[in-house]
Amino acid sequence: MKAVFEKIKAFFWHTKTDRRALYVFLFASLGLVLLDLGSKWLVQSFATPFSPIQVIPNFFYITLSYNTGVAFGLGAGTSWGRVLNILISLFMSIAIFLYLWRKYPDMTLIAKITGILLFSGAVGNLIDRAFYWENTTGFDGVIDFLQFYLGGGPDKDQSGINPFATFNFADSYLTVGIVLLLIILVVDLISGEAKKGKEEAKSIASTNEKEAEKPDAVTQPGQEAKEEDGKEKD
DSSP, X not given: OHHHHHHHHHHHHSSOOOHHHHHHHHXXXXXXXXXXXXXXXXXXXXXXXXXXXXXXXXXXXXXXXXXXSSGGGTTXXXXXXXXXXXXXXXXXXXXXXXXXXXXXXGSOHHHHXXXXXHHHHHHHHHHHHHHOOHHHHSSOSEEEEEEEOSXXXXXXHHHOOOOOOOBOHHHHHHHHHHHHHHHHHHHHHHHHHHHHHHHHHHHHHHHHHHHXXXXXXXXXXXXXXXXXXXXXXX
16 A cells, blocks of 8 residues: 555656646646636526527527537436546546656746646536535536527527537537547657658668778779770780
């Protein structure tokens, strides 16, 4: 047990990680999480569930709803969906935190922003899923309230198009973070291939230069005299 504790201690405290950089990460993440939680409770305080409040006509509405499933309502109303949500959010939060604890100071700005968004989104929804239960808060699940219509307002007879899934700020953090992560991976892949190509071209050029610098074959003793005799006979 003591050995395990020492390993955990060494991981967190015996590293070269810049603590000031981590403070920026933690405070930025805390700010985003508070924005997510604060916005949810603000809407919860004045909105009626499933009653759209118009913000931008025929486009943006605030519609309070509760999601007990995975992202965007998948698995809603099922116990497996709730448990799966908690496990996914918990795993993501821990994995991202441990990775950033080690790598954050050496990461690029875009990678840092990506890490902050992913961590904040995972923590924001984890709090909802773990603590918001019917018998303690009066409602059950993650608070969603941002609703966008891509072809008209909430009157389906008017638009004929259902709205995009209702979501919250934490969902937005995760979505943007995942998009940025994919961009980073693609850019790294392309730049890595380009770098590999340059290194191969440089290696080939270097090999050719070395081959060009090699002296011509050394003339064997007596070979030059024989060649001269042959020329005289001709």
